[in-house]
Amino acid sequence: MQMPPASIYVPTVPSVMGPAERYAPTYVTTGAYPQMSPTSGPPHWPASGGSWSLVSFNPATAPVVRVNGLWLLPETVQAQPQAPWSRSPLTIARAAVDRGRRRMTALRWGLLTQHALLVACGEFAHEIGLLQKLSQVPIPHTQCPVEKSVEHTPQAKVLTFLLGILTGIKHLKDLNEGPHPLAHDWAAIRAWGLVALAHYTNVSRTLAACDEDTVATIIQVLQEVSQPFIDQEVQRVLQQDQPLLIDLDLAPRRVSNTSTTFPGAEFGWQGDQVGLGYDAALVALTSPTYGRLFLAGFHHPRHTVSLPRLQKMVRAAEARLGRRPRRRPKLVAQRMQALQQTIQQQQEWWDAQLQRQRDLQAQLATLPSTVAQLQDEVATLTAAYQVQGRAEKPHSQLAQARRRLASAQKKLRRVPQQLQQAQQAAATHQQRLAQLQTEYEALRAHLQQLRADNEQNPQPVTIILRLDAGFGSGANLTWLIEMGYIVVRRMAAQMIVRNVLQVEDRPVRSADLPKRETWRDNSMSEKGRTG
Numbered sequence: 001m002q003m004p005p006a007s008i009y010v011p012t013v014p015s016v017m018g019p020a021e022r023y024a025p026t027y028v029t030t031g032a033y034p035q036m037s038p039t040s041g042p043p044h045w046p047a048s049g050g051s052w053s054l055v056s057f058n059p060a061t062a063p064v065v066r067v068n069g070l071w072l073l074p075e076t077v078q079a080q081p082q083a084p085w086s087r088s089p090l091t092i093a094r095a096a097v098d099r100g101r102r103r104m105t106a107l108r109w110g111l112l113t114q115h116a117l118l119v120a121c122g123e124f125a126h127e128i129g130l131l132q133k134l135s136q137v138p139i140p141h142t143q144c145p146v147e148k149s150v151e152h153t154p155q156a157k158v159l160t161f162l163l164g165i166l167t168g169i170k171h172l173k174d175l176n177e178g179p180h181p182l183a184h185d186w187a188a189i190r191a192w193g194l195v196a197l198a199h200y201t202n203v204s205r206t207l208a209a210c211d212e213d214t215v216a217t218i219i220q221v222l223q224e225v226s227q228p229f230i231d232q233e234v235q236r237v238l239q240q241d242q243p244l245l246i247d248l249d250l251a252p253r254r255v256s257n258t259s260t261t262f263p264g265a266e267f268g269w270q271g272d273q274v275g276l277g278y279d280a281a282l283v284a285l286t287s288p289t290y291g292r293l294f295l296a297g298f299h300h301p302r303h304t305v306s307l308p309r310l311q312k313m314v315r316a317a318e319a320r321l322g323r324r325p326r327r328r329p330k331l332v333a334q335r336m337q338a339l340q341q342t343i344q345q346q347q348e349w350w351d352a353q354l355q356r357q358r359d360l361q362a363q364l365a366t367l368p369s370t371v372a373q374l375q376d377e378v379a380t381l382t383a384a385y386q387v388q389g390r391a392e393k394p395h396s397q398l399a400q401a402r403r404r405l406a407s408a409q410k411k412l413r414r415v416p417q418q419l420q421q422a423q424q425a426a427a428t429h430q431q432r433l434a435q436l437q438t439e440y441e442a443l444r445a446h447l448q449q450l451r452a453d454n455e456q457n458p459q460p461v462t463i464i465l466r467l468d469a470g471f472g473s474g475a476n477l478t479w480l481i482e483m484g485y486i487v488v489r490r491m492a493a494q495m496i497v498r499n500v501l502q503v504e505d506r507p508v509r510s511a512d513l514p515k516r517e518t519w520r521d522n523s524m525s526e527k528g529r530t531g
Contacts, residue, residue, distance in 0.1 A: 113187040114180040115167060122191030131193050133221045134159055140209040142202070152198040157206040158218070160197050163188070175200045223320070230295065233287040234321055243462035243486070244323065245286035246295075248313055250468045253280045253299065264301040281309055283317045295320040310476050314465075314483065325484030326460035327450035332482050336443045343440060346433045353426035360419040367412040374405035450482065464488060 113119060125131050139154035152160075164175050167182055176183045176199060183189075183197040198206075237244055252270040254277040255262045262276075270277050283296040296316035300309055318324045381398040385391075392398050454460075464486045467476075472489040480487050 113185050115182065115185050115188040118163065118166060118182075118185075118188045119191040121166060122188065122193070125192065128225045130221070130225045131159070133225065134162075134218070137214065137217050137221060139206065139214055140211070142205040142209050152196075152202065154206050154209075156194055157198045157203045158210070159192065159194065160203050161207060163192060163197075172200045172204055175203065226293075227320070229290075230285065230293055230320055231322065233285065233289055233293060234323060236288055238323075238461065240288070243464050244321065245464050245466065246317055247282075247284045247286070247292070247466045248310070248468060248471060249282045249284070250470050251280045251282055253278045264299075266301050281313050283313050283320075285317075285321070306471060306473055307475050307479065310471050311479070314480070314485075323461045323463070324453065324457060325463050326457065327453050327484045328482050329447050329450040329454070332443055332447045332450060335478075336440065336447065339436065339440050339443065343433065343436045346429060346436055350426060350429035350433055353422055353429055356422045357419065357426060360415055360422060363411070364415045364419065367408060367415060371405065371408045371412055374401065374408055377401050378405050446482075460484070462486065466490075 135153075135155045137155060137158070139158060141154050160175065161172075163182055164172065169175060169178060169182075175181065175197060183199075189195075189197055234244065252268075252275075254270045254275045255265055257267075257276045259265070259276065262278075265276050265278055267274060267276050278299045278301065281298045281300055282294065285293045285295055287293045296313065298309075298312065298316075378398070378401045381401055385398055390396075463484075465480060465488065467480075467487060467489045469490040477487055477489070
């Protein structure tokens with residue numbers, strides 16, 4: 001549907017606007033609307049799919065008058081009852097909006113809308129079956145505390161929330177109280193098959209009543225209606241013998257800093273300032289037709305482990321694409337071989353500590369008797385020297401016995417401490433050995449899964465992954481390469497600073513580099529990363 005844009009400049013409007021005064025471009029939907037009286041309420045709209053057209057509207061041709069700084073229609077001003085007091089411009093504006101809303105279809109130039117693109121989106125939603133599928137989603141019903149003239153279904157309230165998202169509202173109350181409230185835009189409302197919009201308070205109650213099953217069903221509906229477009233674009237790329245290009249990105253999503261109702265939200269950098277929020281993990285396909293097609297998105301707390309989040313995004317992308325690259329199980333087998341050597345060495349260290357414990361326990365059992373024997377020997381020699389009147393010399397038998405006794409006593413005092421240290425070392429090696437064995441079993445399962453994937457994937461495709469710098473750790477890149485992907489990673493902040501300093505011929509100091517996380521025991525080091 002082509003919509004001719006209206007001119008955004010009005011050269012001259014006598015007695016209404018000054019020359020070249022700027023105003024927002026407006027579009028008009030025209031059709032066969034029935035006439036109505038000022039008190040007849042909202043019009044009866046024609047069925048969706050009728051004859052609609054979009055034309056540009058120039059407000060310079062509209063007969064308007066200025067009342068207290070507001071531009072109003074002449075019949076609106078004439079119909080306002082005279083009050084004995086001077087009403088404020090806000091009171092006049094509210095009354096004018098209320099009256100104009102009831103008489104919109106009587107305007108001879110058509111029906112104004114500030115959401116022309118939303119009207120086209122509504123027709124598109126009808127075409128792809130989105131509205132029909134959403135109407136069948138089971139949603140808990142909430143009771144409105146006040147009596148209403150129009151009964152809104154829970155599905156209609158969820159659809160209202162979707163319309164708010166499409167119009168870019170920041171707060172739910174903007175549906176009714178925003179600069180261009182969607183609740184008063186009858187063209188957009190009718191285009192989405194609604195008679196009217198529920199109040200934002202009722203929408204909030206319905207959203208609060210939705211559980212995880214409801215959210216999962218709505219996500220499934222959105223995926224079902226968007227899947228044909230994804231399949232079409234994937235087929236076009238493959239017909240051109242080009243690789244699929246996938247972007248994995250992290251984007252901050254702020255919430256109110258004083259909010260306590262967002263589970264998992266944490267303080268961190270949100271753009272250029274610190275704030276409360278999430279990380280939105282986004283997966284997008286580069287499309288020859290649409291530019292970017294979003295495949296999946298998840299909310300994550302700011303300090304989650306990077307690898308599980310990346311794995312979730314990649315598996316979601318493969319499920320939406322219906323394609324995957326050929327896995328590289330040989331790389332996993334090489335990692336398992338290197339890990340087996342590490343496990344063997346760790347086992348030897350653990351065995352050595354266990355042997356040391358046994359030796360120390362044996363010493364602890366024999367040293368007390370040895371000390372007692374040496375004490376008796378020293379006492380005997382001391383008595384003999386006194387009887388014989390001999391002086392104790394440095395290398396005499398008595399002096400040597402005293403040194404043996406002191407050594408045995410010292411060893412007896414140290415053995416408990418040494419035994420405790422050996423036990424702690426053995427526990428550490430045992431724990432590390434258990435971790436390595438768990439990692440080995442995980443690699444074994446990973447290897448079996450990769451081999452099974454290759455057996456079930458007779459036509460693998462080439463996929464290039466472009467990563468955000470937050471995903472550029474060694475563990476992440478290792479896993480992606482083993483999964484068969486070609487990886488392109490955005491350069492990390494510390495690398496950018498290092499390169500800038502080298503270009504400027506300045507020495508690179510550690511104080512100039514941002515802090516970064518250190519990754520150990522990875523098969524891919526910083527120098528081996530793809531950047």
